[in-house]
Amino acid sequence: xxxLYFPGCTLNTKAKNFDQTARDCSLLLGFELKELKxxxxxxxxxxxxxDNIMALLAPSRILATAREEGTALTTLCAVCFNVxxxxxxxxxxxxxxxxxxxxxxxxxxxxxxxxxxxxxxxxHEIGFSQLKERxxxxxxxxxxxxxxxxxxLRPFEEMGFDDKEKPTxxxxxxxxxxxxxxxxxxxxxxxxxxxxxGSPDVATECAYKIxxxxxxxxxxxxxxxxxxxxxxxxxxxSDIKQKYLDFKPIPVFYFTQxxxxxxxLDYQTLGFEQNAVDPLPLLKEKGxx
Amino acid sequence: MxxxxxxxxxxxxxxxKVELISGQNLFACYQCGNCxxxxxxxxxxxxxxxxxxxxxxxxxxxxxxxxxxxWLCASCLQCTSRCPKGIDIARVMDALRMVVLRKKxxxxxxxxxxxxxxxxxxxxxxxxVSGFRKFLS
Numbered sequence: 001x002x003x004l005y006f007p008g009c010t011l012n013t014k015a016k017n018f019d020q021t022a023r024d025c026s027l028l029l030g031f032e033l034k035e036l037k038x039x040x041x042x043x044x045x046x047x048x049x050x051d052n053i054m055a056l057l058a059p060s061r062i063l064a065t066a067r068e069e070g071t072a073l074t075t076l077c078a079v080c081f082n083v084x085x086x087x088x089x090x091x092x093x094x095x096x097x098x099x100x101x102x103x104x105x106x107x108x109x110x111x112x113x114x115x116x117x118x119x120x121x122x123x124h125e126i127g128f129s130q131l132k133e134r135x136x137x138x139x140x141x142x143x144x145x146x147x148x149x150x151x152x153l154r155p156f157e158e159m160g161f162d163d164k165e166k167p168t169x170x171x172x173x174x175x176x177x178x179x180x181x182x183x184x185x186x187x188x189x190x191x192x193x194x195x196x197x198g199s200p201d202v203a204t205e206c207a208y209k210i211x212x213x214x215x216x217x218x219x220x221x222x223x224x225x226x227x228x229x230x231x232x233x234x235x236x237x238s239d240i241k242q243k244y245l246d247f248k249p250i251p252v253f254y255f256t257q258x259x260x261x262x263x264x265l266d267y268q269t270l271g272f273e274q275n276a277v278d279p280l281p282l283l284k285e286k287g288x289x
Numbered sequence: 290m291x292x293x294x295x296x297x298x299x300x301x302x303x304x305x306k307v308e309l310i311s312g313q314n315l316f317a318c319y320q321c322g323n324c325x326x327x328x329x330x331x332x333x334x335x336x337x338x339x340x341x342x343x344x345x346x347x348x349x350x351x352x353x354x355x356x357x358x359x360w361l362c363a364s365c366l367q368c369t370s371r372c373p374k375g376i377d378i379a380r381v382m383d384a385l386r387m388v389v390l391r392k393k394x395x396x397x398x399x400x401x402x403x404x405x406x407x408x409x410x411x412x413x414x415x416x417x418v419s420g421f422r423k424f425l426s
Contacts, residue, residue, distance in 0.1 A: 009414040045419035048364060048383035050312035055422065079415050154366035155377075164370060190329045190365030196412060197420030198399055199361055202333045206363075209329075231413050 003121065004070040005033035006062060008080040009041045015077070015227035017271025021256040022076050022118055028263045029126060029134065033074065036066055044079055045194070046086045053100055059087035064107035072114040074121065076256070078226035082151035082159065085115040089158050117152065117161065119225065119255065123169060128176040136264035138178025142286050144258070145182040145219035146170035147210065149229040150190050173255065174223065177262040186213035191232035200239075207232045208240045208247070215250060220282060222252040230254065235276040251279035261288055292347055301348030303388075311384035317374040318342045324368035324378045334358045338368055338378050341385070359385040360398055364423070383423075390426045398424040 003026075011019040023033050040058055047055035062084065066073045075081040091098045092111030102108055122131055148167055156164040167188065171181035189210055192203025211233055214222055224230045234252035241247050252275065260270045267289050272279055283289050292298075308315055318339065325337030335356040336344070344353045362382035369377045389396050399420070409417075 009418070014413045041414070041418060043418065043422070044415040045364065045422050047422075048377075048380040049310050049387045050380070051310060052387075077415070079419070150365040150367070154370050156370055188367075190363050190367065192330070193363040193365060194416050194420035194423060195330065195361065195363050196416050198424050199333070202330055202361060203363075205332070206329050227413050228415050231416060235411065 001125075002032045002034045003074040003116070004036055004066055004072060005074045006036050006039055006042070006066065006080060006084065008075065008077045009044075010227040011077055015230065015254070015274070017274040018076060018227060018230075018254040018256060021254065021260045021265070021270055024265055024269065025256055025259045025263055028265070029122075029131075031121075036062070036069065036073070038065065042080045042083045044083065046083045053097065053104075056087055056090065056097070056101055057105055059083050060091060060101045060109065061105045061107070063088055063091065063111075063113055064102075064105060064109035067109055067113050071112075072116055074116045074118060076118050076225070077228075078117075078149060078151040079228055081115070081117050086155075086158055088113055088115050117225075119169060119173060120161070122173060122259075128172055131173075132176040132178075135176070135178060135262045137262055137288065139174075139258060139262055139286070139288060140178050142179040142258075142282075142288065143182050143218050143220045144174055144179045144223050144253070145184050145214035145217070145221070146174055146187060147214070147222050147224050147229060147233065148188050149224070149226050150188070150193070151228075152225055153188060170223070170225070170255070174258070177258055179258065182214060182217050182219040184214045184217040184219065186210045191229045193228055193232070196228075196232055196236070203232050204236050204239045204243070207236050208244060211237070211240070211250065212247075215248070219250065221250055221279065223255050223258060224252055225255055237277055249277045251275060251277045251282055253279060292349075294347075298348045299346060301346075301350075303348055303350040303353075304345050306388060307345055307381060307384045310387050311377070311380040313376050313378075313381055313384075315342055315346055315376070315381070317376055318346075319374060321373060323371050323373060327367045327371050329365060329367065330361045330363060334361055338362070338382065342376075342378070342381060345381075345385075353385065354389055358382070360424070362386075386423060390424075392426075395426040397426050
């Protein structure tokens, strides 16, 4: 079965390694990510001001075009997933806004698409036990911290991804890959998000707390589902190092990169050159190259 | 600070505006402080989110709009998720940003020309797009 896929801006450029590894892995798992035609940016933030209809138009247009091509839409980026899923639900439930939006974008979309995150496909459509059987190179001995961040989970009632305070889906995925998932209290804390543009120092501090908590609990690497989180917890480690001299950087993977290793893909196709902290020494040490 | 309470003060126009934009009932807040306790950026805030709600209800418009609290909010929804009274506090923070940003004289919170060199190349688009939506008039 193929899945209609919305990559989003960042996966098309600065997180190409996320996009490419997901596409490659899906082929090995027996499905294809079919890229949506003529997609645009989703707006990267669900408008919280209730009177801001304008910011709903881009995700609505994406949804309406996707509905013309299929019945489900898949995303990888946690921010896109959040914006698209929340907009979809709003169109379903708020008749007045739905009419306004449809009138503006000249479509007649009713909110009847299923919005899926790639991890949900792995869990619900393939199943982690099935996935485990497909693993060619188990990530044995790798202590990795599953970092959820905010957008996958919140608001809990709308996202329906996993438990509000103690999610386990991401850890279950890592365990299926043979890795040892590190439990740490900051796994659902915010990385600082777009404050990396507004107040970069504050975002750096948030990232430091998250990384510090994971390291303290024994993590050798972080695993992310979001290019925004990855920027804050991976690319900002050089800033953290400047401020906290005893900080030891740890690599941050996209979950699809680890999936790729486990599925037996050549490490040279996993786009590690886009990772800020080089993961190769750790992978070598664990015998995973 | 001495504040004299009157019916007019509590039902002030500023609070009404914030309620209208956010779609939230500020009067539901009973000041438990759960939002501030769970906020990942509270350490850098001049006053906590729960205090911002209280000040708004007291009609202290200049004081509220003068603090950095809502500008630092990262819309992570942790407060929203934990509020025992079901207030979507992240929406309240966004509404306060909107009150400032929608004023007819442009009140941009960040200045793009002041970004350090190489910043645009480094930071992912999602951070810019969402940041610009939160910080620019």
